Amino acid sequence: MRVVIARERRAGERRVAATPETVAQLVALGLEVLIETGAGVAAAHGDSAYADAGATVVSQLAIGDLDVFLHVRPLAPGLASRLPRGAITIGLASPSTELPTVAALATAGVTSFALELVPRLSRAQSVDALSSQSLVAGYRAVLEAFIRFPRFFPLFMTAAGTIPPARVLVLGAGVAGLQAIGTAKRLGARVSAYDVRPASAEEVASMGATFVKLDLEAIEGAGGYARELSQDRAARQRELLAPHVAAADVLITTAAIPGRPAPILVTAEMVSGMRPGSMVVDLAAESGGNVEGVVAGSDVLVPSTAGEGVVTLVGMKDAASALPTDASRLYAKNVANFLALMTTAGEVRPDFDDEMIAGACLTHDGRVRHAPTAELLGT
Structure with a gap:
């Protein structure tokens, strides 16, 4: 399955959702990793380091041909609407202030995970991006x-x-x-x-x-x-x-x-x-x-x-972005650990019987699963 990491587009954002270390972790899980040129430069990770870790560095990403999309900041509504049905996104989503994006993700049939919604469980510490950032x-x-x-x-x-x-x-x-x-x-x-x-x-x-x-x-x-x-x-x-x-x-x-x-x-x-x-x-x-x-x-x-x-x-x-190298080191590890929980033999399959996976899920199968956000959207 194909995992994609794009360069963050929001003004001032210098973090990246994967480091060479976490790319190697994902490749070892049997996943194919594609990363956009320059995605990690602001966090002191060059393209060659990603390539050495096993990623394919590309100048243009085929958004319509991916299985998993990893990101730092909430996606733009336009990008969310172009993701293929059944795709999985993992990142910070700020659901209460990014309602158009949440609606676009639900309409597109994307399964999105908002890391700030991860429940406070002992075994969730390694994926707790809210705490690390x-x-x-x-x-x-x-x-x-x-x-x-x-x-x-x-x-x-x-x-x-x-x-x-x-x-x-x-x-x-x-x-x-x-x-x-x-x-x-x-x-x-x-x-x-x-x-x-x-x-x-x-x-x-x-x-x-x-x-x-x-x-x-x-x-x-x-x-x-x-x-x-x-x-x-x-x-x-x-x-x-x-x-x-x-x-x-x-x-x-x-x-x-x-x-x-x-x-x-x-x-x-x-x-x-x-x-x-x-x-x-x-x-x-x-x-x-x-x-x-x-x-x-x-x-x-x-x-x-x-x-x-x-x-x-x-x-x-975007306070954490002011220290992009260490912030990315922590965040990328949270993201990779979360993805690893859903991956077996190169296949990513969320288990919604797992309270940690279910708790972090924002949208799935065409609807908003996070109740407070669904209430704000009136759905």
């Missing part, structure tokens, strides 16, 4: 704040006086949040963090940060993710978080609900209440944002009501 994004978010922040992060004691450390607040203590905590700590900041999941308090403490306790609790939702709060409880959460946000020099938000728009954790009023020179980095900007007024891929300057000056609101866009 969140690790990269959490690290990068702190660096973006570090570069823009007009002060030092660490404590300095000098003959000219003492410079206090920056106070960093991280909202969301998943993989991205924990990596942000660790990176900010290594840079010398004083770090605190909040997550609606009570179990995350120990994880935050293990990273050397202070857990922010609010008079608001929630249980974990399906798959180990945080459960979406009701409107009343979400409003109460923002009210309780407000003084902690106002006291922070740097705020990093990482909360996401797979397959749904990101929850609003911070209002515009809360942002304007931060001190002049403060930084806000929203990792969820592409899925709507955790911070009201965020714009993905842009910096928004918000006048501070706590003094003369502005608060900088940074909307992260």
